[in-house]
Amino acid sequence: MKALPHRLPKNVRPIRYSVELSSDPATPTFSGRVETDLELLSPTDVIEMHSRDLTLEGASFTAAGKTEPLTIELDAARQIVRFRSAAPLAAARGRLSVRFAGPLAPSMHGIYLATDGVHRAICTQCEATDARAIFPCFDEPGFKVPWQLNMV
Secondary structure, three states, rough: OOOOOOOOOOOOEEEEEEEEEOOOOOOOEEEEEEEEEEEEEEEOEEEEEEOOOOEEEEEEEEEOOOOOOOOOOEEEOOOOOEEEEEEEEOOOOOEEEEEEEOOOEOOOOEEEEEEEEEEEEEEEEOOOOOOOOOOOOOOOOOOOOEHHHEEO
């Protein structure tokens, strides 16, 4: 019997993403920063999101003018990341910030390099579960929210 797919907890809801993504067609990688506006519906010490094949660092949560550093726990098998605080975060709206980096995909999933002769371009594909390979996010249909992408 197959295990059911992992679903994210409903106690944290995204409101909006702001993503800055940097890449160069001459290199096989990309990097960036995402700021995710969140609503914590109940006190929690864990914010769980999707992430696949990304290196994450510098995570923090800011609410009511106070910034808390977060530790990062990756679960590659489930394609999730847990951002953990030292003490429970209060139920409130706030902003999770994290830097990320990853490889350009070898296929048309996530973010990849497209070539046509000598022409090269960085392209994105966010179909199904591919957004999690671009930046840490809530990559489920029930969590759709507006987002802004600035590409450098």
